[in-house]
Amino acid sequence: MHFGSRRTLARRAFTELSPYALLVALTLSCSAKQAADDISEKQGTPDPVTTQPSAAESTVETQPTAAESTTVEQNGGGQPPLPPGGPLDECSSTTWTNPTEQKRESVCTQYVDESGAGQVLRYVCSCDVEACPIYVTGAQQPGEPPSVHLNDCVVDGVASGCDDSLMAACGSSRGQHGFCEREYDALAPTRPNQEPPASALLACFEQADGTHACQCPGKADLVATDEADCDRALLIACQAPCESDAGQCSPTESGFDCTCTAGFTRSVEEGLCDYALFESCEPECSNEEGACYWNPSGGTEIICRCTDDTEPQTLALDPNVTGDECLTPLVNTCGGSADGPNVWPH
Secondary structure, X not given: OOOOOOOOOOEEOOOOOOHHHHHHHHHOOXXXXXXXXXXXXXXXXOOOOOOOOOHHHOEEXXXXXXXXXXXXXXXXXXXXXXXOOOOOOEEEEEEOOOOOOOOEEEEEEEEEEOOOOOOEEEEEEEOOOOOOOOEEEOOOOOOOOOEEEEOOOXXXXXXXXXXXXXXXXXXXXXXXXXXXXXXXXXXXXXXXXOOOOOOEEEEEEEOOOOOEEXXXXXXXXXXXXXXXXXXXXHHHOOOOOEEEOOEEXXXXXXXXXXXXXXXXEEEXXXXXXXXXXXXXXXXXXXXXXXXXXXXXXOOOEEEEEEOOOOOOEEEEOOOOOOOOOOHHHHHHHHOOOOOOOOOEOO
């Protein structure tokens, strides 16, 4: 954990849902409890699968708030406004088998079918949500609320659940298929005259023999690996040694070992050397009397190296310090200015 770090170190974890599918998951919410209560009142507890009307026959009409109207307008007006209550069941898959092709998002979701005598929960699916959004908005007459309809191109799911609907309609199970990826956000400078790593995206693709080939920064062709595990391939496919005035890093089986000029070593699980070097060996804060460094793997210690020191000092983080967890121990340990022109960042 980085205490008070000013670096942009956020990582997008692997997800089963793409940004588009996540938006679908959010905006296709309906009041499941209310629908279930209405079904129970009117029909006992019916099997929600008996008669399936065509997708074109199903219409949902709502009176959205201003915020909800904005949601309807997103993605070509293909999303319904958010009703009160919790989300209904929804699942998705993402398939990407080649960097020259587009990712394909498949989504199945429950909806409240009100075309018959009562409300019935059914599943509907799109096997390519970019080409076929689940919902579209109808023409709006002056003074009337917008109508939100199921798209004519969606297909009916099956009664036995979301995963079964996804398999029956699209031939896919939920999750990622054929690839894995990791996005590295650009890092912010922590002292003058730095060149922090820019943003980068690593992606690995499953090959016919079960191994993986990966896209690496600066490489025109995919880099082949013997790794059958996609996440392991992401970690080692793009490895190469690197160095700067701050130190040098060498590849290992689990990332990089870095030796820092400030007098300490660190091991980090990173797939890119410039990220490993910057996070391990560049200071988090500095002034005219020294610099302090976070541990990129987390922890409750900070390393400070004063200008006149021959060795760095490892300090326990003070739990009573908030806001300047790096600058405060730097000034307390080495002296110097807490707000002078040499302090970076401030």
